[in-house]
Amino acid sequence: MTGVHEVVGYIVVGIFTIGWLLGLVLWIGRRNAGEWFWRWLVMAQVVAIAQALIGIVLVIAGKRPTTWLHYVYGFGPIVIFAIAHALAREEAFSSKPWAPFAMAAFISFGLSLRALTTGLGLG
Numbered sequence: 832m833t834g835v836h837e838v839v840g841y842i843v844v845g846i847f848t849i850g851w852l853l854g855l856v857l858w859i860g861r862r863n864a865g866e867w868f869w870r871w872l873v874m875a876q877v878v879a880i881a882q883a884l885i886g887i888v889l890v891i892a893g894k895r896p897t898t899w900l901h902y903v904y905g906f907g908p909i910v911i912f913a914i915a916h917a918l919a920r921e922e923a924f925s926s927k928p929w930a931p932f933a934m935a936a937f938i939s940f941g942l943s944l945r946a947l948t949t950g951l952g953l954g
Contacts, residue, residue, distance in 0.1 A: 837947075863927065
């Protein structure tokens with residue numbers, strides 16, 4: 832199961848990389864997100880939640896990470912995306928509701944990359 836958690840960890844980092852890069856392209860091109868962006872968002876959230884659930888199963892099975900920060904890095908993206916959902920409804924983002932999610936993807940990229948490196952014993 833730890834192997835699955837590792838593989839999904841790489842996938843999570845990749846998905847969040849795609850999200851903040853898409854947001855950067857939208858911002859530079861002064862465009863609005865299309866259906867593809869919202870599909871990315873659903874996929875990113877589902878994979879992040881699945882990764883967290885795999886982690887919970889591992890903890891229950893007695894496989895704990897070497898540092899408590901792994902929990903912060905691992906569950907942080909879920910919290911960040913919940914905040915993005917609240918921000919996207921605000922008047923300030925009415926013309927660009929995708930922007931909080933692109934920012935959340937950038938922050939979550941860093942958090943999930945750090946989670947992966949601590950899980951691999953690299954940090």
